[in-house]
Amino acid sequence: MDGLTLEPLKVVSTRGMTVDTQEFHPEPRVAAIVASHEHPEFIVNVKETGQILLVNYEDINNLKTTTIGAARFLHDGGWDVTKCYFLTAANQSNKIAVVDSKEQKLTALVDVDKIPHPGRGANFKDPKYGPVWVTSALGNEKVTVIGTDPENHKDNAWKVVRVLKGQGGGSLFVKTHPKSTNLYVDTTLNPDPKISQSVAVFDINNLEAGYKVLPIAEWANLGEGPKRVVQPEFNAAGDEVWFSVWNGKDQKSAIVVVDDKTLKLKKVINDARIVTP
Numbered sequence: 001m002d003g004l005t006l007e008p009l010k011v012v013s014t015r016g017m018t019v020d021t022q023e024f025h026p027e028p029r030v031a032a033i034v035a036s037h038e039h040p041e042f043i044v045n046v047k048e049t050g051q052i053l054l055v056n057y058e059d060i061n062n063l064k065t066t067t068i069g070a071a072r073f074l075h076d077g078g079w080d081v082t083k084c085y086f087l088t089a090a091n092q093s094n095k096i097a098v099v100d101s102k103e104q105k106l107t108a109l110v111d112v113d114k115i116p117h118p119g120r121g122a123n124f125k126d127p128k129y130g131p132v133w134v135t136s137a138l139g140n141e142k143v144t145v146i147g148t149d150p151e152n153h154k155d156n157a158w159k160v161v162r163v164l165k166g167q168g169g170g171s172l173f174v175k176t177h178p179k180s181t182n183l184y185v186d187t188t189l190n191p192d193p194k195i196s197q198s199v200a201v202f203d204i205n206n207l208e209a210g211y212k213v214l215p216i217a218e219w220a221n222l223g224e225g226p227k228r229v230v231q232p233e234f235n236a237a238g239d240e241v242w243f244s245v246w247n248g249k250d251q252k253s254a255i256v257v258v259d260d261k262t263l264k265l266k267k268v269i270n271d272a273r274i275v276t277p
Contacts, residue, residue, distance in 0.1 A: 010060045019050035019069040032076045037083040038102040045074035045088055052088070052097065054104055068106050070097035078120030080133055080148040087133050087146070089116040096135060096146060098158055108158035110146055114139030119173035119231070122183060124204050129153060129161040136171035136185050143174065143185055143202075164207060168195045173231045179238035180260050181205055188230040188246075196228045199243065201263060212263065216243045216256050219265045225251035240266060246276045253277055 001008055014028050028048040036043055036054070044053040050072035056064040070090060074097070077088025085107065086099040096110040096118075118135035126132045130153035132145045143164040147156030170189030176182060183202040190196045197217030203209060217227035225247035232241050239260050247253045253274050257267040 010063060012055065012063065012065065014044070014046045014049075014053070016046070016049050016051055016067075018048070018072060020072060025049050031074055032088060034077075034079075034086060036101045037079075039104070041101075041104075043086055043099065043101065045077070047074050048072065050074060050090060050093070052099060052106075054101075066104050068099060068104075070099075070106060071095045071109055075117065076119055078118065078133075079123075081123040081131050082148075085148060087118070087121055087135075087148075089118055089135060091115045091117060091138070096144075110158055110160065112144045112146075112160065113137070113142060114169075116144065117172055119175075122174045122176045123148070124176050124183065126161065126207075127205055129156045132161060134174050134176075134183065136166060136174050137169060138171065138189065139169050141166045141168045143171075143183075145207075162207065164202060164211075166211065167198070167200045167213065168192065170196065175232040175234065175241070176204065177234040177238040177260070180234070182241075182260060182263070184232040184241060185211070186230055186232060186243075188228045193226070196226070197245075199229055199232065214258065214263060216258075217245050220245045220254040220256050220268055220270070222247060222252040222254055222270070229256075234260070244277045249275055 028046045031045040031047045034043045040058040042055045052068040054066040071093040073092035075091045098107040100107045115138040116135045117138045122134045131149040133148045143166045145162035147161045150157035167187045168190045170187045172188045175184045181204045185200045187195045200211035202211045216229040228246045241258045243256045245254045255269040259266045
């Protein structure tokens with residue numbers, strides 16, 4: 001599309017063959033779309049076919065598209081710390097696909113368990129295994145840590161190096177920050193309200209110690225409702241973490257701000273205009 005007018009300039013079909021059974025799929029959905037840092041390309045996840053498209057927009061009249069076979073049911077993903085490798089979940093296939101955006105090819109398919117849902121994932125330097133990327137899961141409590149440094153930690157690259165035990169399944173997002181030593185894991189879709197209304201926090205420098213629980217919804221003090229806590233996000237300075245507390249459309253929702261150093265409540269943003277923020 002034209003960036004100013006949003007006028008469509010080129011329409012490209014995502015219909016095609018499934019990566020495993022080689023059957024034609026007439027209406028596959030597009031999931032994540034990210035911009036490459038290496039080439040003038042968009043990386044496009046085609047969910048049901050399991051194909052990843054590298055769409056080069058340098059010359060849209062002579063469009064070039066590279067098709068990478070990964071695994072079916074591609075969803076969301078994010079970059080490793082170098083922004084060269086794109087790691088994306090094929091959630092119902094229980095795999096993480098790793099794409100080398102510079103070489104424009106599939107690097108690895110990493111087996112994980114069960115129904116990975118990383119959002120963009122989270123990057124940090126593991127004290128034992130070096131640079132890693134993390135995903136949580138919808139299907140169980142596992143928080144899976146994958147090595148991402150093929151140059152300096154070759155033996156760990158694109159392998160599961162740790163599996164942490166979180167609060168439970170139903171997780172949608174994990175988050176950390178270069179200035180933080182904490183890893184936050186939500187459990188938004190867990191059927192237990194105590195779990196869906198709180199978040200787990202791991203100390204990156206002491207992952208074996210387990211997690212602390214922050215009662216985010218309790219701090220919000222919203223009254224009745226499901227009060228599901230979702231998607232931790234840092235502020236620009238990296239010293240605050242903001243959480244959305246989702247309630248029904250006729251109930252109160254809020255944004256809860258936590259001090260990253262102390263893990264204490266800093267502010268509750270509660271306004272009638274805030275509906276499932």
